[in-house]
Amino acid sequence: MKKKILAVMATSLLAAGIVSATTATSQAGNGSPSGPHYNLNLIGVPKGKTASMTGSNRHTIFVSATSSAPKINLCQSGTPTCAPGGGFQVLDGNATDSNGALFALPSPDPDPNDGINGCPIGSTCTTSYSVYMRVLGKPGGSINLKSCFSDTTGQWCSVGDENIVTQVRSTGKSTFTNVSKQLLTVCWDSDLNGVCDTRDYIFGRTGASYWWEYAVNSDFKLAQLRFYPISSSFTS
Numbered sequence: 508m509k510k511k512i513l514a515v516m517a518t519s520l521l522a523a524g525i526v527s528a529t530t531a532t533s534q535a536g537n538g539s540p541s542g543p544h545y546n547l548n549l550i551g552v553p554k555g556k557t558a559s560m561t562g563s564n565r566h567t568i569f570v571s572a573t574s575s576a577p578k579i580n581l582c583q584s585g586t587p588t589c590a591p592g593g594g595f596q597v598l599d600g601n602a603t604d605s606n607g608a609l610f611a612l613p614s615p616d617p618d619p620n621d622g623i624n625g626c627p628i629g630s631t632c633t634t635s636y637s638v639y640m641r642v643l644g645k646p647g648g649s650i651n652l653k654s655c656f657s658d659t660t661g662q663w664c665s666v667g668d669e670n671i672v673t674q675v676r677s678t679g680k681s682t683f684t685n686v687s688k689q690l691l692t693v694c695w696d697s698d699l700n701g702v703c704d705t706r707d708y709i710f711g712r713t714g715a716s717y718w719w720e721y722a723v724n725s726d727f728k729l730a731q732l733r734f735y736p737i738s739s740s741f742t743s
Contacts, residue, residue: 539733544736545734548566548729551648551727555604561599562598569601571603596610615710627743628743632706636735636739640733644729649727650674651723652689652690653665653719676728688739693707
């Protein structure tokens with residue numbers, strides 16, 4: 508299974524323009540793994556953008572603390588309507604308008620054809636690739652990110668502090684942390700008691716729409732996300 512995961516992810520990374528499929532898991536000095544990866548920058552701006560940011564093959568998404576619809580829409584790359592060539596791609600880099608940004612990324616489910624779209628609570632959950640993140644800029648800037656989806660049953664987002672990314676730029680060196688659990692799965696409350704009881708991979712539900720909902724403060728300047736062709740495992 509591990510060889511299959513790495514082979515699939517290496518193909519996606521090559522499609523995204525990364526020339527080497529060799530994967531190293533040793534840690535770099537900034538807390539991230541060594542080896543090939545895809546970079547995505549979230550940039551905080553004081554007011555909304557008006558320029559078109561579609562189809563430019565950028566690696567940046569602009570976010571605003573004053574946005575009325577703070578979301579980064581997600582679509583599954585390698586499908587007919589979303590980056591058919593696969594890999595990672597910013598399809599719309601403007602998250603400051605009412606439409607939100609649009610980011611294409613592969614399914615993180617290591618076995619999408621097994622008929623199971625998530626991980627039972629209390630089990631070990633594994634993603635086919637990993638996401639690491641850090642916040643840069645002046646101390647005090649912060650960002651909150653959570654995974655959400657909507658389908659015929661309603662709109663659902665991850666609940667519980669451990670399932671939501673909250674990062675604050677503190678003084679000193681900024682290091683990467685693994686946020687695969689928070690950004691590649693949705694841990695939602697299906698029985699409405701305020702506690703996560705169902706964990707799905709993003710894109711796990713047929714016909715559902717997925718996004719990352721964000722909130723930033725006025726001091727937020729930059730968050731860096733890195734996507735690596737290595738699996739991550741955690742307790743669901």
